Amino acid sequence: MLKSLGLAGAALLINSSVMAQQVEPIEYTLDNGMKFLLMPRDEQPNIITAGWISPVGSVNERPGITGVSHLLEHLLFKGTDSIGTTDADLDQQYREELTEIREQMRAYALDVQYKRMHTGEIDNPWDPANDTDELRDLRAQMTEIQDKQAEITIKNEFDSIYTGNGASGMNAGTSNDFTIFYINIPSNKLELWAWMEADRLRDPSLRELDAERFVVIEERRQRLEATATGKLDEQFDSMFWVASPYGTPVIGWMSDLMAYTEDEIFEYFETYYQPANLTGVIVGDFDPEDAESLIESYFGTLENKRPKADPMVTHSVPLLGEVRFSGECECQDQVEVRYRSVPFGHPDEAVFDVISDLLNGRTGRLYKSLVEEKEIATRASAGNQSNHFAGSFSFSATPKDGKELVVLESAWYEELERLKTEPVEARELQKVKNGQAADTFRGLTDNSSLLFQLAITEAFGGYGYLNEHPQRIQKVTAEDIMRVANEYFRDNNRAVASYTRQSNGEVKLITMEDVKASLPAEMVDMMTQQLSMQLEQMKAVTDAAELRIGLEELDAAMESGQIPQMMKTAMDYMKQQVLEHIKELEAAGSTPASEGDDQ
Amino acid sequence: MKLSNKVFSIGLAMGIAGTAVGFDDMPSHPREIQFEELVFEAPIASDFRHELDNGIPVFMASSHEFPLMTIRFSFKGGSYLEPEGKAGLAALTGQLIRSGGNSAFGPSEMDEEFDFLAANASASIGNTTSGASINSLTSNFDDAFAMFMDMVKTPRFDEDRLEVIRSQMLEGIKTRNDDGLQIAIREMGFLMWGMDHFEGRVATKESIESITIDDIRAFHKLIFNPSNLMISVTGDYEESEILAVLNNTMDSWEAGPIAGDVPVPTHSFEPGVYYYEKDQPQVQVLIGHRGIERDNPDAIDVSIMNDILGGSGFTSRITNSVRTREGLAYTAGSVMSNRVEYPGMFMSYFFTKTPTTAFATKLVFDEFDRIQMEAASTDEIEVMQNSAIETFPRTFESKGATMGLFISDERTGRASDHWQTYRDRVRSVNPDGVQRAANEYLHPKDAVILVVGPWEEIKAGNADSEADPERVVTMDAFFDGKATEIPQRDAESMKPKASTSKD
Incomplete structure (x- = not known):
């Protein structure tokens, strides 16, 4: 019965959804250039989700100030002359005093402490544990002023005003290429939002900079350094993007986090937070006319103090050869193969999205092939990420039962070959399109999700994308997929990251079962036969010295790449057995003289 | 984007917009804004x-x-x-x-x-x-x-x-x-x-x-x-x-057995410091003990108390002192979780670098002390009351969530007027009630402090790196410096490993 539904039903489904799916916000642009998208909907009564976005992120940074977009985002919650302090003048004075000390400390660190690091005397020029007497003294002065400043600071007033007025979910996010601020508010509090947001855009006080710097450093540790794969991922990103600022971690490199001054951060604010650079979005239960008049009154008075900032300048250079990165961590073994794809809005973006869907999920090709048929992976997935100015496409997988990562990698290349050479069947393609059409609706049912989509697409070039992209998906053909697969998934356009579990000093004996599990199914029989034959020959040897020479040859062959990587477990097993046999021979007193030669 | 590069003065912008008020007429602080009353009736x-x-x-x-x-x-x-x-x-x-x-x-x-x-x-x-x-x-x-x-x-x-x-x-x-x-x-x-x-x-x-x-x-x-x-x-x-x-x-679907009831835990624990050795640059700290039952008559007092203490993000005290003031953590706060059948768990949490683990722990214990010894200000309580009342409609934000709530209420026998009386009960919370809740339901002396990280360095505290002697703290400040090592466990069996070598 269900099968008969077939393509007729699907065709119907697509038509109706594409016709219905139109996002049409009210557009409202202030004379200062700040644009607003208003989307009244009463499905969630009494609630508004409101926010604004600037198309600035880590791609706008340079060495020395990496992470500044994100730290600035944090500091924009510290208040203004009106919010967060009982005495704006005194607060200003303390901030100036702190700036002076901070600059002295910075100059000192870059000179004396960096030299001490370069000569190997200390490991980290910024760590207070490495302070000299001069630095300790400056730090104590700083603490003293900060403690005085704390007496006139109303901590977190920005948050408590919102909280006491029934706002919730106040937050902000910084990415490679946008920074967004958002909150849920009761329907009657739209004016509060306009007041608070316009106030901080007009005149933010970047107070409590030093404490916040340490907060961000803890955030870096929490999100990255104290996670299983965080540090390796960061390095892999930076290798993959070569010259492009997409290789800069959004949270910033540790050395830079310690270095910037309040002036540098404020300069960054002035550059990228001019009203003409911003888009506001309001979604939910509100009257658009009331909203327009509030917007006009509050945001209309913001001034553009500078010309519009340049977007990212340094674009990525193509990869000219395969990049390989292997690391050890306290993590599951895993492999990722990553390619350059296309930026947001490129005609091929929709094709990459369709390719991801063909590969993913339990009916996707990767699960069927790597998990079910070949039984080499426990998980395998792929995905495209089209950022504002550049994109990437990744395959990643975790092995089953200690399979070598190269086995997973080869299986991925086989899937790629299929994409490159065989047209996708009509039903398989239709399945993906059906899912995409339904997901388009699903993504619009929630205020916050709608706000994010409107804000980000508008920041990247226009919310019209939300209506056009689903249509582009529906138009993707089997030929498009083959063309894109051939054009982008090339051997010299890829970077491969392999992570394996740190041995932790524990020696685990390899068994024949491990060897079998590590090999592709079709090789198991052949290899085990060959291996047992070699083991028998080896056992017959009675000279330990001869065996040691054999071991060295084996190592050399592995290192030089004569033996393929996927044989590694098998070779490790062989070595283990040889060593075992050597021990037996030596314990039995055979050729003790050779031992001395070898040690 | 269609944004222009035009730069307008304030005056010109306002002239064109023709709105009735200029910024000078705007309220100078949000507390001066008049809001229309929002009428919301909880669905039944x-x-x-x-x-x-x-x-x-x-x-x-x-x-x-x-x-x-x-x-x-x-x-x-x-x-x-x-x-x-x-x-x-x-x-x-x-x-x-x-x-x-x-x-x-x-x-x-x-x-x-x-x-x-x-x-x-x-x-x-x-x-x-x-x-x-x-x-x-x-x-x-x-x-x-x-x-x-x-x-x-x-x-x-x-x-x-x-x-x-x-x-x-x-x-x-x-x-x-x-x-x-x-x-x-x-x-x-x-x-x-x-x-x-x-x-x-x-x-x-x-x-x-x-x-x-x-x-x-x-x-x-x-x-x-x-x-x-x-x-x-x-x-x-x-x-x-x-x-x-x-x-x-x-x-055609045959009725089967009704699932049995949830078993009440019988386990008890020794208060104290516990550590699990792990070589990492940041330490996870959890401070906890058993909490309250969902239908405890003091539940609203306890909830407002915990909001003030650490449950309400930036506006709460633990976040304020550990994160905002001292910059010791990105994540810091507390949670009072409840269960229908038995008391849930109270837990404070933060993640900080190794040397400041003891200092941050002390800041949290200072906040336990403060909320037990001093009545919270009415301002502080009011912010949390307003928040609970004004965010109340969000409980019923989506139809799916609302129906889910009704199912859970019926299954767990929640009082049928629970949501209708909720806001009045929140309004009745006062400083006495909050302080009483803190004394009755927070048990710092009977808590567990659990840390995961390099213990010797955690224990030693921040004497090396802290310029201000008043901020220097070691783990000796808690439970007379006594600490219990949790054995390293085998990941697959969860059994303690034979040797507890540092590596």
């Missing part, structure tokens, strides 16, 4: 409640904004019903119901059909309740729902798929010592609830390997049957049609 469960012919409750709320609809099944029963030695059975059964096929289709065919219909089907078994749901375009809901019902009633439990999930779980448990937070949460569970109670229990290689298809079939039958079922329907549908469809399907 009985207005949405229907019953099928066999007595199964169905909560329905339609909306026609998008051509999508959702049916959710909620069952009493969860991992607390796992037989001894079978930890992991609940998770495995939930996944296999969804991925193991149904009576009409093998597993990959069923998946194909759902995907082709663009329908999202799910099934899962949680701690105390279980569920299954189907969401699809209204236009092909009949087909999707028929497949779904077949899956829920008569799952095929394909053995190959069982092995796939089993191997995923076996790979998954190998990573249990990789992440410090995961270790901290697990060990806190062992300390609070014991390794046998379902709240603390974790699956092991042995328990996962021992699970058979028969175990799974029996566990499905125990939970997924009409005796445990309540239903919600939301989205774009016609009420009478859906009720008829549901009645039809229920006809």
